[in-house]
Amino acid sequence: MSKSFSFHISANDGRARTGIVSTPKGDIRTPAFMPVGTAATVKAMMPENVRATGADILLGNTYHLMLRPGAERIHNLGGLHKFMNWDRPILTDSGGFQVMSLTDLRKLTEEGVKFRSHIDGTEYNLTPERSMEIQRLLGSDIVMCFDECPALPADRARINESMQLSMRWAQRSRDAFGDRPGYALFGIQQGGLEQDFREESAEALEKIGFDGYAIGGLAVGEGQDAMFGVLDYAPNQLPVEKPRYLMGVGKPDDIVGAVQRGVDMFDCVLPSRSGRTGQALTRHGAVNLRNARHKDDLRPLDENCTCPACSNYSRAYLHHVHKAGEIIGSMLLTWHNLHYYQELMQGLRDAIAAGQLDAFVAQFHATRAQGDIDPL
Ligand SMILES: [Zn+2]
Numbered sequence: 001m002s003k004s005f006s007f008h009i010s011a012n013d014g015r016a017r018t019g020i021v022s023t024p025k026g027d028i029r030t031p032a033f034m035p036v037g038t039a040a041t042v043k044a045m046m047p048e049n050v051r052a053t054g055a056d057i058l059l060g061n062t063y064h065l066m067l068r069p070g071a072e073r074i075h076n077l078g079g080l081h082k083f084m085n086w087d088r089p090i091l092t093d094s095g096g097f098q099v100m101s102l103t104d105l106r107k108l109t110e111e112g113v114k115f116r117s118h119i120d121g122t123e124y125n126l127t128p129e130r131s132m133e134i135q136r137l138l139g140s141d142i143v144m145c146f147d148e149c150p151a152l153p154a155d156r157a158r159i160n161e162s163m164q165l166s167m168r169w170a171q172r173s174r175d176a177f178g179d180r181p182g183y184a185l186f187g188i189q190q191g192g193l194e195q196d197f198r199e200e201s202a203e204a205l206e207k208i209g210f211d212g213y214a215i216g217g218l219a220v221g222e223g224q225d226a227m228f229g230v231l232d233y234a235p236n237q238l239p240v241e242k243p244r245y246l247m248g249v250g251k252p253d254d255i256v257g258a259v260q261r262g263v264d265m266f267d268c269v270l271p272s273r274s275g276r277t278g279q280a281l282t283r284h285g286a287v288n289l290r291n292a293r294h295k296d297d298l299r300p301l302d303e304n305c306t307c308p309a310c311s312n313y314s315r316a317y318l319h320h321v322h323k324a325g326e327i328i329g330s331m332l333l334t335w336h337n338l339h340y341y342q343e344l345m346q347g348l349r350d351a352i353a354a355g356q357l358d359a360f361v362a363q364f365h366a367t368r369a370q371g372d373i374d375p376l
Helices: 047-052 062-067 071-076 080-084 096-102 128-138 156-177 195-208 224-231 252-260 270-276 308-312 315-323 327-354 357-370
Strands: 006-013 016-023 026-030 032-034 058-060 090-092 106-108 113-116 123-126 142-144 184-189 212-215 244-246 265-267 279-282 285-288
Touching: 006 327, 016 327, 026 032, 026 327, 032 327, 062 071, 062 096, 062 123, 062 128, 071 128, 080 090, 090 128, 096 113, 123 128, 128 142, 128 156, 156 184, 156 195, 184 195, 195 212, 224 252, 252 327, 252 357, 270 279, 270 327, 279 327, 308 327, 315 327, 327 357
Parallel strands: 032 265, 058 090, 090 142, 142 184, 184 212, 212 244, 244 265
Antiparallel strands: 006 016, 016 026, 106 113, 113 123, 279 285
16 A cells, blocks of 8 residues: 555546545545545444445544544544544545634634634634644544635635635645645635636645645535636646545536546535435436325335445335434435445546546436436
């Protein structure tokens, strides 16, 4: 196994690429989807089952873990991998985005962000230096720079000011991270929907130098057309030989469109969160298992899916356990949704390797356009 962090691209198809991110804790096949393990668990899933769906890497949330159980505690307990029984790579976010989205009482300064915990009101001070320290204490393999991003729409002045601050914080994050062989630090491009700001941000980050580059500040309410508009140029502004990570994306069709535009890594709560609310994400689009049409339906959710929910249970059963609020309902649909996402990523990787991405994407959209099977 590799002792250092590296990225190797094995094939290109148009702007899309497939390859391997190597880390001392294992390889990550790209394009990759990272399930979200917010509070040291992918909700409703055992870690070995997450692995069985095909996940090479998980995402952990710095904000949640620093509040509970605490970064120093996790460090003293042997680190996040041991704590949650996942020995493969983990990427952690910087905490910045969630401080902005989950806390009401906060104060943003050049130094960082002061905020009160949404759990017990305790005051915290999160800075680029403290974010690097927390992610080191957790034992994260891929560490994200501490950044700030405005909700969209925002005016150009606000977006520029925020991007400039994030670039100063990127330098401070780089300095605080230091030299840690085998661990990676990713910079985060900002600039909203403004091409010139995105270019300036990419240049600033490349000058500092990172192991990978994220495209931040998207999937914050701008819509798919606007997001794809940015992805038509943003990945090409970043170094071609480093992994590119689109944060917080997305729906299956968002991911497919972003892979076509040159993105390598993704994370999103959608498949796990939807699984807990009765929504299945399938080749034929979203299916709401809580709908009464499934009440007497003995057919599987997807006859071509090999996950436990589709192999061993009927739509009628999945409907029943979701209506009854039974825990197995969350378990089965989360498993199915993560299985579907990983199967989609494998399909994208295979198609890029074979130079067949356009045909794969056409089939993807044609299957979705058919919609769900007719009711009984
Ligand atoms: Zn399934």
